[in-house]
Amino acid sequence: MNRKKLITTSLLGALLFTPLFAGDGVFSGMVRDYAAFRFSQTDLPVHEITADVRYEYYGDLGKLTLHPIAYSNPNKDLELSLGEAYMDFYLESTDVRIGMQKVIWGEAEGAFITDLVSPRNLRSFILADFTEIRKAVPAIKVDHYVGDYTVEAIWISHFIPFSPPSEGSMWKQEATLPFPSAITATVKDPTMPDSSLENSELFLSLSHFAPQLSWTVNGGYLWGDEPLVTSVITTGATTRDIAQGYERYPFVGGSLNTSLASVVLRAEAALALDKPMNTLDMSANPPISLEKHHQVQTLVGLDWNMFGAQWSSQYLMIYTHEHHDQLISQMKSIKEFSHTLTFRVQDTFLDERLTAKLFTYVELDPANALFRPSLSYNLGDGVIVEGGAELFVGDEGGTFGSYQDNSLAFLSLRWYF
Template identity: 25%
Template sequence: MRLVPSIRTTIGALILATAPVSADMFENLEVSGIAETSLALGLSDGSLQKSTVTLTPEVHFDLSSRTRVTLIGRLRSDLKDTLEPGRPDGQARATLSDRWHIGSHLEAELREAYLDTEIGATFLRLGKQQIVWGQADGLKVLDVLNPQSFAEFILPDFEDSRIPLWAANAEIPVGDLTLQLIWIPDTTYDEIPEPGSAFAFTSPLIVPSAPPGVPVTFADADKPGNAFTDSDVAAKLSAFTGGWDLSLNYAYHYADRPVVRRIASAQGITIRQNYERSHLLGGTFSNVFGDITVRGEIGYATNKYFRTDDMTDQDGVVRANDFSYVLGADYAGFTDWFLSTQIFQSHLSKAPLGLVRSGTETRATFLARRSFMNEALLAEALLIQSLNDGDGLLQASLVYEWRSNIRLKAGADIFYGKRDGLFGQFRNKDRISVGMEVSF
């Protein structure tokens, strides 16, 4: 069962209870949006990787002096249709979070639809939304509440690739602290590219292998679907003390990426997928020391599953707890420059023989950003490097503000390293891109 109609009734009742409609409810109506074109060419063969036109309209209006409604849609066409060929089945999404596909080249989506209100000193956001924990560049430790679309791997900004969820999100002052309570009844999970897609996964870190000549059968994913018993809950306690921004985070949730199990039998190998719950406990910290900002995220996740190439293993995965952290430093002491570096590490509680990934994985990032022409031109480069496998990703971009509402963009995405690596699997997907963004 997917997100059931009673959720609509519940959300509707909460809206009516917290936001009495006034006669001038549309007095502060605001309509805006962004129209964007993007063209990407593969460097290996010069082929057209994508040709998209995206319209993102936004509507804001007040229901009362304390209640505001936000609606954000997205209409996108892709003339090439290689990122998600045909009409995706949408199995990873709950019914109320699904997209509408109009043929194989056009899709429409209600990206976000939420109500902001205040009840006493408590801030409450109800509806379809993004809930962001942590701000690491290109890597995630605590930012796990919203699933992600991997149609373009991790190349888009997280804001664009996150899948917003129907949720209740409350922020409650507790003395000098702020308590955030979150309930997510939306059973939507990561969207993994299907075989044949431009960025379909091939690395053994993700995809199980079979001996040559052995038939492989793919079973339908066993996906949670009850909006109440399968819902996620989370809480965050944050504070500012002694110059430090601190938070303590906890989530009890289904991991958004399915566990891929390899079941061997006399008839061959069957690939089964299901989702497993996990407890996540962690925190964040940051402080500014002159021109340097020091920041970090720490997370301990239970009940995670990782691939093993031990063919005697019953299902090809092993369960372990994952201790992860990212430490970062940002420097803004040079005029017009911003520099940032991060170290990310994931350590498993046990690393049995045959584990495909290393028991301890380490990645490093470096970000450089510079503005020119009185900030009309912005140049940026982000490098993500795996210190275990030697592969990585370099993203470079130029953004020129031609008019106050028109931006011209150009960029390049370069993968390198061995093909078995997380980044090296896409070494033949290097691309350059150009585009234009018009706001209204």
């Protein structure tokens, strides 16, 4: 089912249930005009108008939510995206949500550790608002409450992959294929898993919420978000077809949040069991193959107030078990240990109408970073003007350094209603 059919079916299906809810509807949303100036090319590669609308219909049985999003760009077709479309049913000690929905797990800011239920939308790399990076999935989510404990079960009917940058986008990076110049390699579109009960995804979690310590343990059986090379087929003396597909694996993890005096400590970890990965060995035929490795991701974060401002820092480490130098992800080398730091400071001025913020990613090996300073001013009546920069620096082999030619300044005008 293509995107337009999925959006239309979800919206019509949700509207059919509207008569079951005797109540009132509420519209809210945001309209944003965003433009970016790229330093290296002295051009305006992005000018996008976004209409983000949410309709909530409250009734005796629960709530209906419809959340379509439209993107308008010069010289491009109007892009319609389904943010969410679901129904909530509120029972005595259980909440049930059915439909296209986003699910957020974990304690990380700007990183995905146990937050693996909703795939990522990377059409703008990771520069979109954190709430816009996640995509909705067709799911049934059940939350059962017992005192301070919550048991959550999520069943996703069929797999939804991540959204990479589109062809021609400034964020699209072409992988360097490991073939001699005389060989013409054609990369095929990824093969999607069949929509069947066998291929559905399941997630479970147990949470405890308390003033001094809140924790969650969770896990799931899911499809990997990004496609892998599944085979290299020789179609001629100088031609190869590279097939791609998605592989699945289980994971277990957890997170916690506690206060130490005036400091908030956040921690999160996930263990991916037998996670499929590609290997690149030019002496082998074919040179690209699949292996499975355990992988651990951990994060520790601190939040505190100082000098009237809000401060936050995080340390993220990824460890790949039984690592060797031939492991790759999207044609980039996977390291045995990967280390990333984040830092955020935010303060308000002028009766909290002016907000100054700096968010930074720093990858240690190779050394590269993304600096995101911004200023926003609340003009009143839901209108906010914001300006800032996205500065990519460091080694071109790094996650952020590879985009150093895309450093930019931006200006946006948002109206919330």
